[in-house]
Amino acid sequence: MGIKPLSVVILAAGQGKRMNSDLPKVLQLLAGRPLLSHVVNTAHHLDPTSVVVVYGHGGAQVQAALAQVQATLAQVPVEWVLQANQLGTGHAVMQAMPIIPDDHQVLVLYGDVPLIRAATLQRLLEAGDTSPLALLAVLMGDPTGYGRIVRDATGKALAIVEHRDATPAQLNIREVFSGILVAKASRLRGWLKSLSNTNDQQEYYLTDIVAAAAQGGPEVAVVICDVAEVMGVNDKVQLADVEGVYRRERTRELMRAGATLADPKRVDVRGTVTVGRDVFIDINVIFEGEVHLGARVKIGPNCLIRNARIGQDTEVFANSIIDNATAAENCRIGPYARLRPGTVLYAEVHVGNFVEIKNSELQAGAKANHLSYLGDAHIGAKVNVGAGTITCNYDGQNKWPTVIEDGAFIGSGSMLVAPVRIGANATIGAGSTIGINAPAGKLTLTRAKQISVEGWNRPQKFNDDEKGEVISTAIQKKPGA
DSSP, X not given: OOSSOEEEEEEEOOOOGGGOSSSXXXXXXXXXXXXXXXXXXXXXXXXXXXXXXXXXXXXXXXXXXXXXXXXXXXXXXXXXXXXXXXXXXXXXXXXXXXXXXXXSEEEEEETTOTTOOHHHHHHHHHHHHHSSEEEEEEEOSOOTTSOEEEEOTTOOEEEEEOGGGOOTTGGGOOEEEEEEEEEEHHHHHHHHHTOOOOSTTOOOOGGGHHHHHTSSSSOOEEEEOOGGGGOOOOSHHHHHHHHXXXXXXXXXXXXXXXXXXXXXXXXXXXXXXXXXXXXXEOTXXXXXEXXXXXXXXXXXXXXXXEXXXXXXXXXXXXXXXXXXXXXXXXXXXXXXXXXXXXXXXXXXXXXXXXXXXXSOEEOTTOEEEESOEEESEEEOTTOEEOTTOEEEOXXXXXXXXXXXXXXXXXXXXXXXXXXXXXXXXXXXXXXXXXXXXBOTTSEEOOOOOOXXXXXXXXXXXXXXXXXXXXXXXXXXHSTTO
8 A cells, every 4th residue: 555544435326327227326236246345345455544435325225235245354344424415526525534534545436436456556556655646547549528637738737627628629638537536635625625516517526626736736646547447337338348348357367377268258257266277167157256176177168156166177067056065176067966055075076967965075986976966965985876866854844964874875766864874885775765774784675565457558538528528427436426
């Protein structure tokens, strides 16, 4: 951070009418998180003394949503300041100043400008150490609608002129103000007091402080950044544009770290992903939360990976979901597998087609390859779980555990009614319902007597009249009819 203590002021009071949404603008989602949370997290990377959010429309919603995000992070608590009437950006900053000491630097950010980088803001803070006011600017090919930075013949920044007020010569200026600035709190307080709302919007513009700052004293500093960093979000089209930039940046980080992406445009990173060397990620994969992929992991198409660790050389096949789960090295998962929270797979485990696992661990070499549900279970090493096996873990009120010890073989179509234990190297016959512990090393099965019914014929299809007669006859023959 800069030499002086830092207060970050984030303007987040706007309604966002162009969003056509019931959500306040700053709560629209970018990569699965509210826009405002991205800005707050970036601010915290600067190690501020305080973070002040100026809120207005939908204040209760905004505060509740940010509280949920902050609950998972060790951050300086946000201080909230109400802007009851939205009278411009200058007026918004005025609301925050009473709680900011004079010796602080004040960094002004915006809750709908989520892509700004901490490294860029660090450069701005350093410029603010030697100047009472530092502006973040961009060079635009088409600056239509933006405020131009007006300089004198020596290059000194004199003022910011809004597009609608610019002269023909000023309209040719390509250097525009992003809205983000750093100022010494004592000086900023004085400049804000001098603002006037005698304009067509009857608002107090923060940009008007530049002219005051340029009169005498050190020059106003200007730091240039990439246009993408200061993209604002005012409607759903701009939200999609920002999402595209965010996705591109995250996928480039993955590729630089050693991952191969089949199509970077069709991978979404909605959290933090770390990868080992030679990871392969196919199309339409979504990452959420904290995800780690070990070396040579392969992720097939159409997968969702959320808060997961996947060990080296493991392959996740198409259309699988891994949610708050862990897989060790050399596992095979899917296609169409679902690992729910609390699942732990040890080395060389196979989980196949349409297998769902929840709050269970499968020890090394265990296999459940087809059409099974395993919940609240401990599956031992080298256990084979046959197709259609279900651990019946819920009695309508409580969850109960199933333990299958090492080397057991569970025949297809078995129902294991928990709480129950299957001994080591036991075999459960196909189609069994097991509600009593099965001994180690033995075959255990339950079978009803099989019969064949003589004289039985398959049902035949009747026309409507015939069907009516059959129904009437059947009703008359029923006992009590």
